[in-house]
Amino acid sequence: MGFTYDEVLEAYIKLKSYIYYDSSNLYMRQRLAIFETNLPNDLDIMVERGLFQKFATAYDVQFDPEEKLKLYEKKLRIFTEALNSHHKNPSYFNYYLSDISAKLLPKKIKDIHEHSKIITNKRTAEEYQIERSLVFIDAPIEIHLISVLWILKHGVDLDSKLSNNCFGNRLILNHERTAVVQGSGLFKPYQKQYQKWRDGSVDVARSHLESGNNVLMLNLDIKDFFHSVRIPAEKLNIPPFNINSKRDSLQAKNSLVAIFCRIHEQFTELIANDYKTPYDFGSEVMDEEGNVHHYILPIGLLSSFVLANDYLIDFDQRIAKKSKPVYYGRYVDDILMVIVNPIIPSEKSRDNIKALNFSFSEYRNKLEEMVYNDAYEHLAQDDYKELSDLEQIVLENFYPVLLLIDKPGFLKPNDTSHIKVTPKEERLFKLNDYDRLYCQSDKTLLYYFDKDESSLVIDKLKRDLEEKSSEFRNYEDAEDEQDFEESAYHLLYDGTEGKIRTLKDYKEDKFGLTVYLSKKIFNALRRADKLSDEDAEKVVRFFRGKNTLTLYSLWERVFVYLLVNNKATAYVKFYLSCVKSILALNPKSSVDIEMEDYQENVLEFLHISHELALSLDPTFLSRSKEADRLFTFSVNTFKTEHPYFEKVVLDPRDSDSFVERYRRSNLIRHHFAAQPLISYTNEYKTDKNFTEIKLDF
Known part of the structure; x- marks a missing residue:
């Protein structure tokens, strides 16, 4: 058997x-x-x-x-x-x-304004070049x-065999740690594990500051981890x-x-x-x-989470033995470390036992021996004093677990004629004894807190984390509910906030958008007053061009947001805006795939988002003649621009539509249904609107 x-x-x-x-x-x-x-x-x-x-x-x-x-x-x-x-x-x-096979989605779109000193709200272009892609197994x-x-x-x-310092994607094991517990669960809940990992570092750092110690926090993120294993x-x-x-x-x-x-x-x-x-x-x-x-490791295969954690178990042990942090936490490939009384090059006094002092010349000699047989890797040629302060501190405190090397050629853009690269961007940290695990330079963050200085910064960081943790638990009609503009952007000031001359830049706020859309959806499901046309238009206008491509994970939520507020025309306009942006995608040299095939992957993700939203209310678009005509006409027109639209089923009530399939397989988003248990009744066989508060039995 x-x-x-x-x-x-x-x-x-x-x-x-x-x-x-x-x-x-x-x-x-x-x-x-x-x-x-x-x-x-x-x-x-x-x-x-x-x-x-x-x-x-x-x-x-x-x-x-x-x-x-x-x-x-x-x-x-x-x-x-x-x-x-x-x-x-x-x-x-x-x-x-x-x-x-594989499915590809854009991870990073080339910013045409990256090196411009002009602050602009323009996010649309004739073409969107992809710098990096996320590749799922299909x-x-x-x-x-x-x-x-x-x-x-x-x-x-x-x-x-993993230690408690590893937080991400941990299996729910029995008390003896010999088997996964019975039931439907496989991994420990993401929200709780992520919060424990993130908050733990701040709590430990704050505690040691209060005890009279200097504290250093280091955050590392491994580049393209799953495909670099x-x-x-x-x-x-x-x-x-x-x-x-x-x-x-x-x-x-x-x-x-x-x-x-x-x-x-x-x-x-x-x-x-x-x-x-x-x-x-x-x-x-x-x-x-x-x-x-x-x-x-295939992204999207559940076993990859387990293998990813196991792959870094040696790194976990080396950090504990060599660097001895008071806090070490790893969330898959995202690493947080806290050490007390670290070596700060600008402040340290040389130890009278020379062997205890970090020697950059000796480090370079050892590094030459370690990477000489790798055609891609070369040691950092700069003298110690020419390294950035961050690089110096990391080497002093985390070598030999972490190495500093010149950025391998394959990690550099193929076309660098338009890019001004600084020496700092030409180097990166590597995990020692791992062939291709590099830490992303732009995501390597180091925080140093002096015991004799104010602790207000870390106190505020702790409060901000607590506030963010509670955001998704507070769905009641709150008087402190933010406007869309306030939720959608981070304004970055260089000086006093609220002055035009100190506005340095701004960035789209994915977290703020997620909270805003979620609160608006749940409020609409509980009360009769709906969204204004003006507010719906703001959201549609925001999700254009580069914004809609980089925030594709929010597409389904935007569709539901417009659906529960009965904004059918805005819904179709949002769909069409996304399609136009997708048809302007160009993977170019970032990945070896035909442009049409890449676009089809993203169009498919859009259409799944659309059909999941419609599975809550299959007749939503058909109840608005204007929206229904616009959608049908536009999809038929797109057939001449991309072959994917030949496969699109226009009528969500068609037996071949995925709207129907999501209902039959009970895969609708039940938390967006006004009456969550409705899909367990015979109503799922009808066109019943699951977002209606009142039910006609």
Whole structure:
């Protein structure tokens, strides 16, 4: 006996629960809707149904009509048999492995005003060049299910070895730390873990300041972490059981590991060969024959969280032994450290024991020995006195765990003719003994607090963190509710606030926008008075050009915001504004992909956001003739500009629409429904508006 149906079902429940609460990877949500409704995205429905019957026959899975199984339950039974019989008949997983691809979204848009001294509100342009992209794995639910099963069988051992200093994506283990607890949960809640990680550093720093110690806080962020990981293939590829065993139970467990490794092998090969992002790293992970010997981590695969934490466990231990911080916290690839009475180069007196003093010349000699065989890396050539004060302090306090090297060529823009690069931007920190883990220069932050100076800054930081932590808990109609303008921007002053001549710059405030939209949505769900046309127009006008592209994670929330306030025309205008900006995207040299394909990935994310919003109220647009005509006409017009629109289903009540699929698979956003339990009734089969307060039974 290999895996039982109950084990597979438990893994599926945990996977669905994760996808349900996740708001970042909408592609997975779409895949889950396909899995549960049997309505494929691109394939003909008869092909998909024929495939289902083919695998049921191939693995001799029969269903008793009396059981009245749901579609996903039938699929899980086939999955269970296919996994247990993989060593005899691999056709099932070979098919789903061949369906692994990638989805790309813009992570950073080139700022055409970056080096200008002009402060401007212009965010639109004829073209938007992408500097960096976020690449998700796009795989069937059957592949994600293998990932969760691997976590339950093997990931637990890795997580149990982590220290309490590792906060991000920790499994919910039992008291003995031998298994994930029963139920739908898999990872500890993000909000609580993130808050503990962030607030812990401030609390410790504040406590030591009050005790009469100088305090240094260092924040590091690893660049392109998941795709910069290099996990030796043999580390994952060695089955934990005898591969020659004739027992089916052992063969099934070996098959799980083998399939899991093939997922990583195919994705690594795909990104290295077809996309070459974050740079052309093929020679680092494949031999001359094209065989993959090191894996990267697929973003969007749940097991990547566990492997990412395990990959940095040596770094965690080195920091504890060498630097001895009073606080060390890591949230996946985001690192916070606090040390007391640090060495400050401008203030230190040389120790009379020379061996205890940091020597930059000796450091450079050691660094030469460490990186001489790397064609990309070179030691920092500057003299110690020419380094920035931040670089000096980090070397004095954190070497040899952290190194300072010249920025490798592949991390520099291909076209630097228009960019003025300072020496500071030409260097970065590297995690010692990790091939490609570099800390982003612009995100390396260091704070130094002197015990004899005022502690008001750290006190205010603590209060600000507490206020932000409570923002999402206060959804009541509050008199302190901010205007949209106040929520949308950070104004950066160089001097007295409120004076035009001291305004240095401004930035869009994603957190403030999220809070504003959420409060407005929940207020609209509870009361009759709705948003004014003027306020709706402000939001639509804000989300144009670069703003809408960099804030794509808020698209769904904006759609819901306009829907619950009954602003159909503004809703369509927002959709069209997003489309126009997406069609101006140009990945150029940042990633090896055709512009049309890249645009399709982003258009798909937009349309998923749109259909998730409409799943709350399928007749929303059709109730406004003006909005419905504008939407239909515009989508038909866009068909001549991009082939993606040939696949768009205009009528949300169509059985092939994902609006219908999200309702049928119960994947709507229930926290945006006025009556959250409504989707558990027969009303989900109707066009009922789930955002209405009053229900007509």
